[in-house]
Amino acid sequence: MTRLEQEPQVQQTQHQSEEQLPAEQMDEPVRLLRIVNVLIRARWFIAIFTLLAAGATAGYVMTLSPSYTATTKFMPSQSKSASTRMGAIAGSAAQVTDVVVENTAPEYYTELLTSRAFLEALLKMTFDAPQQGGKMRFIDTLGIDAPTEFERQERAIAALRLIVKVDSVKMTSEAAPPILMLTMTAADPQLAAQSANALVDELIRYNREVRGSKARDNRTFIERQLADATKALRDAEKALSEFNRLNRKIATPDLKADQERLERAVTVQAEVFITLTKQLEIARIQEQEDQVSIEVLEPAVAPLQRSAPRRTQTVLIAAILAVFVACGLVLLRDRLRSGDGSDPDIEDFKLNMRAVAREVTFGLVGRSAK
Numbered sequence: 001m002t003r004l005e006q007e008p009q010v011q012q013t014q015h016q017s018e019e020q021l022p023a024e025q026m027d028e029p030v031r032l033l034r035i036v037n038v039l040i041r042a043r044w045f046i047a048i049f050t051l052l053a054a055g056a057t058a059g060y061v062m063t064l065s066p067s068y069t070a071t072t073k074f075m076p077s078q079s080k081s082a083s084t085r086m087g088a089i090a091g092s093a094a095q096v097t098d099v100v101v102e103n104t105a106p107e108y109y110t111e112l113l114t115s116r117a118f119l120e121a122l123l124k125m126t127f128d129a130p131q132q133g134g135k136m137r138f139i140d141t142l143g144i145d146a147p148t149e150f151e152r153q154e155r156a157i158a159a160l161r162l163i164v165k166v167d168s169v170k171m172t173s174e175a176a177p178p179i180l181m182l183t184m185t186a187a188d189p190q191l192a193a194q195s196a197n198a199l200v201d202e203l204i205r206y207n208r209e210v211r212g213s214k215a216r217d218n219r220t221f222i223e224r225q226l227a228d229a230t231k232a233l234r235d236a237e238k239a240l241s242e243f244n245r246l247n248r249k250i251a252t253p254d255l256k257a258d259q260e261r262l263e264r265a266v267t268v269q270a271e272v273f274i275t276l277t278k279q280l281e282i283a284r285i286q287e288q289e290d291q292v293s294i295e296v297l298e299p300a301v302a303p304l305q306r307s308a309p310r311r312t313q314t315v316l317i318a319a320i321l322a323v324f325v326a327c328g329l330v331l332l333r334d335r336l337r338s339g340d341g342s343d344p345d346i347e348d349f350k351l352n353m354r355a356v357a358r359e360v361t362f363g364l365v366g367r368s369a370k
Helices: 003-027 032-041 043-063 082-090 092-097 106-113 116-124 149-163 189-211 213-246 253-290 311-338 344-360 364-369
Strands: 068-076 126-129 134-137 164-169 179-186 294-298
Touching: 032 043, 032 311, 043 311, 068 189, 106 164, 106 179, 106 189, 116 149, 116 189, 126 189, 149 164, 149 179, 179 189, 189 294, 213 253
Parallel strands: none
Antiparallel strands: 068 179, 068 294, 126 134, 164 179
């Protein structure tokens, strides 16, 4: 066989092997090198897609208003009160009004600082916000519009609950009280610091006026009881003194019984007077303790750096996600082109995409195809 006769046979063999190659590749596992080659061929598409996504994200992030977060630290008093120690020294009779400063959980302060009463009080306060035009109420700094003032306030409270955070720092010793951190986010750094400090001040006022009202009421009640006991003791002493003056010589059993009855009355009233006097001193100490139950460790100061938006980080994350999406699109396109029409997965994918297109275009794609 001559060389001219062999060349057509070689070309025919190469042509048959090229036709069989796609079918063989469908049966073989996808190789990593083939994926790398596909991605390298589409490198410009991936690069342009990533740049467009990063640019769009950067443009969107630049339109967002910056926000600042200020933090203040405080510690609730959890030590055993002086009134408790004094009550223990005074004896069991003085334990009636003994009050121990409760070990309040951090969750209590979280719920309290984000409660409606505290947030409504904050919304009505006036702060200095230089970046927003000067002094204004906190509700006006949020920029919330609503048809009615009630709806505006409700939206403002919902927004505040998203920007007011209370966290606790756990100490190594279980006996040590926790340190609580209150963070406030606002569009102005000074506003963030002032509002955080105002919330803690409101908490101190609440402990002094609301929670301390129990100690005040208890002290007032004991003072009234002590006044009545003092009057009763004086009356009993006066009755005994008058009896002794009129009956210098007690010669009958009846007079002796009357004298003992008056002496018992004086003894009882004296014990009541002593007990109430001890309780009054304990109540006064307890009232003073409730006024200083919150200790501010670190007041909030205006932050120098914004907390959001984190533009560089956001753009980098968007670029990384765009790379993965672009690579996925390139591999999907290559898979659709390299597969034949008999692959059921490809046919199913095309049918699903047509169905999605009809749903998105409300059936226009299906009508135009017909």
